Each structure stands twice: as structure tokens, then as C-alpha cells.
Amino acid sequence: MPLSVSEQLAHAFVDNQRALNPAMQNMCDALLIDVAGLCVAARHTDYVAATYRGSIETGPCTVIGHAGGANVASAALINGTATHGEDYDDTYEGGPIHAGAVVVPALLATAEMHHLSAQQMFWGVAVGAEVMCRMCDVAPKLVHKAGFHPTAVFGAIGAAAGVSSALGLSATQWVNALGIAGSMASGIIEYLAEGSWTKRMHPGWAAQAGYRAARMAQEGFTGPRTLFEGEHGFFHAFANSDGCSFGGMLAHVGEQWISAEMAFKPYACGTMAHPYIDCARKLVHEGLKVEDVVSIRCKTAEGIVHRLWEPLSNKQNPPNGYAAKFSVPYAIAVGMLRDDAGLNDYEPEVVMDPAVRALAAKVSYEIDPLNPYPKQFTGHLAVTLKSGEVLEAQQGFFRGGRDAPMARADLEKKFLANCEYGHWSTSKAQSALQLLSNLNQQSVVRVESLRG
Secondary structure, three states, X not given: OOXXXXXXXXXHHHHOOOOOOHHHHHHHHHHHHHHHHHHHHOOOOHHHHHHHHHHOOOOOEEOOOOOOEEOHHHHHHHHHHHHHOOOOOOEOOOOOOOHHHHHHHHHHHHHHHHOOOHHHHHHHHHHHHHHHXXXXXXXXXXXXXXXXXXXXXXXXXXXXXXXXXXXXXXXXHHHHHHHHHHOOOOOEOHHHHOOOOHHXXXXXXXXXXXXXXXXXXXXXXXXXXXOOOOOOOHHHHHOOOOOOOOHHHHOOEOOEOHHHHOEOOOOXXXXXXXXXXXXXHXXXXXXXXXXXXXXXXXXXXXXXXHHHOOOHHHHHOOOOHHHHOOOHHHHHHHHHHHOOOOHHHHOHHHHOOHHHHHHHOOEEEEEOOOOOOOOOOOEEEEEEEOOOOEEEEEEOOOOEOOOOEXXXXXXXXXXXXXXXXXXXXXXXHHHHHHHHHOHHHOOOOOOHHHOO
């Protein structure tokens, strides 16, 4: 009987476990810092408060930025929701997915519950992130097209792989965990219609589901060995796709860590809007006067139109700050008018600012059939002025990603700014940063100082 895809992954990550290379260890360190800062930034938001009240059950695990402890499921759900809530978390050029928002909350809670070492925890973070990133190669664009959020549905599988690896499950148990998680995966993208909150909870739900799947497998529960490639398997269900090729997903698995090239966001909005913001800011820095703008025409990838461009009238007039995070017209407008697209730029008073909305209403698009999405995220603006002159700007990369990675100093600056936004004192933020920077040395993971 040939090895299934899950069994080949287990062979790579269970039978051939090895120390993380420096690039992957650095990525895991960076993910932990970014996730912690985002949890602090979101700790007083209405959606985190609702999640906390609706799911908190006491236990030994840390809910970052909150007093007291929680059980594994509560901590994973709340931390994952807080991490992703402002859409300011990590991403992957090739997905896009937000692996850190899933696997860090899952593994941090697992480590505290089961008294794991930092080395065990980071191994789980790495494996979980790698599995999620590799899944992006199988049916790119088709999961979104089918109406599912890849972070949510891939996340349950990635979290199960990561938790199973950290807990030291056998190869058979590891395969079972992924099979179980396949029936726990969920997350539709109807949040796009009105800016409702469900996308925010997807990583947290996936994180706690992955933990449950791993523990059930550890205790003997079985799942389908052919999760990925089976007749009724994962991509049949979530991508409406049969006969998928898994060659790219499995190429050099266990030897090359493609997740070491994950990206960190400089702006608090949907990933594919970022290059457009850079283009908008560049034109203003070069002398463009916003009051002279007649229209803005953008080239874009077909694969992002249904999420970030349409219905165009709604994207030009988002009903709230969360809906604005998935609007390229809005992103371009705040980039031009406010020279940023940070947390403050999605507050209600900015979203409803008549000047922002008037400029967003001038933005339209055309599909570029040669756009390399999802392998590469790009931006393009052609701005027509009152004089008839047309100014253009384009960018063929994601700033913060593999072609222009975020420096460690900038990541730490982002962390401290997020802590300030979440009303932590400078001294508490600095102490937390020191703890997180040295966490990989801990023989047993202890992060209680991230509470409160």
C-alpha cells in the first residue's frame, strides 16, 4: 500500500525530527513576538471581550493581556482571535494564510498545559506553520473561490500537526490527528458582506480544534489516513477539486522550510492591499496633491477581486472599520491622506471621514491577466489629475515579505507600538519583549508575566 500524503508528512516530521535551522528558529522567535504584541493591542476591543466572556474556562494557560489563567481551548481561542482581529498578523506569499496566528496560540497553550520545553514548543510552531504553508501549493485560489477562509481550514490541520509534534506523538497518532482535524476544519468568508466579526475568530477556532484533534489521537481516536488525497478528502471538500497534485506540497519536506519566508505586516489590513498603499504613499511623497486627483485606476489580480474590490460601491464606502480592512479603495485613500494604514487609521472616525470616502470613491480597477498572484503580491496605481496628467506607481513585492523582509528592529518597534496601543506601560512592554526574546532558552515554558 503506497504511503498517503499524511504518512509522508509524518515520515518527514516525526521519523526524521531534527533541530531547527537558524532561519526557522528566527522565524519562530519573530512569530511569538508579533503574536504577543497583537494580543496586547486587541485586549480591550469589543470582539475580544465577547470572545473572552463567551469562552473563558479556568486553567493554567495564559490569555495574553488578561489576568488569571484559562484552559487550553479558551486560551487558544481567545489568543488566536486577538492575534488576527486587526488583520495585522503574519502572512505567506503563496497563500495567503496567517499561520502564526493559529500555531503560536495553539502551541503556547499546549506548552503551558503539558509543561513542555521551549524547544518542544518551537518545534511544534515550526511544523504547524510549515504544513499550513505547504498546503497552499495544492489548489491555489480555489479554497477562497469555494467560499472558505484558508487560514481557518488549513489552520485546523496545521495546529494538529504542530501540537502532535510538540507532544511527541507517534507517526500513526500524528496521521490520525490530521485526519481528525479535517472534520473539525471550518470557516466561511461571508464576513466580507458586511464586515462582521467571524474572520477574526478563525485562527483561534483552528488553534483549539488542532489541540483537540491531537489529544484525541494521542488517546487512540482514529482519523482517515487519506485525509488530503481521498475521494472525499480535504481538497475535494474545501476547494471543489479532485485529482490534485501533491508534488509541490511534498517537495523536500523536512529538508527545506518554506515557512521561514513568511511575512510580517507593516499595515493593519488585508495582505494584498499593502503594495497599493506603498504606491499611494510613494506618489504623495513625490509631490502628488490629493486635491488634484480626478480618478485612480488600478491593475489587480483576478484572484483578489471578490474579496478586496467587489462590490466596488461597498468597498468605496465601507460600513465599518473591519470592512475597511478588506477594501483596496479605502487603503489607497488612507495611504494618500494619512501616510499610513495602521491601527488608528481604521477607527470609526477615520472610516467615516468625508475626505477619505470621497477619495476612495475615485478608485476603480481592471484585471491584469498576467498578475502573478498568489505567488507574488503586487500593486499598481494610475492617477489622473485635473491637468490631464497621469501619474503611475507600481510595486512588484510585499514589503515585509521575502523580497523586503522586516528587520528585527522594526518587528520590535511594531511590538512596542502594539503594546502602547493596548495600554501597557513602557516598562511592562520592555520586560515582555525581553522575556519573549529569551524564551527559547526555557526548559519549561513560563509566560505568566504576559498576563494582565
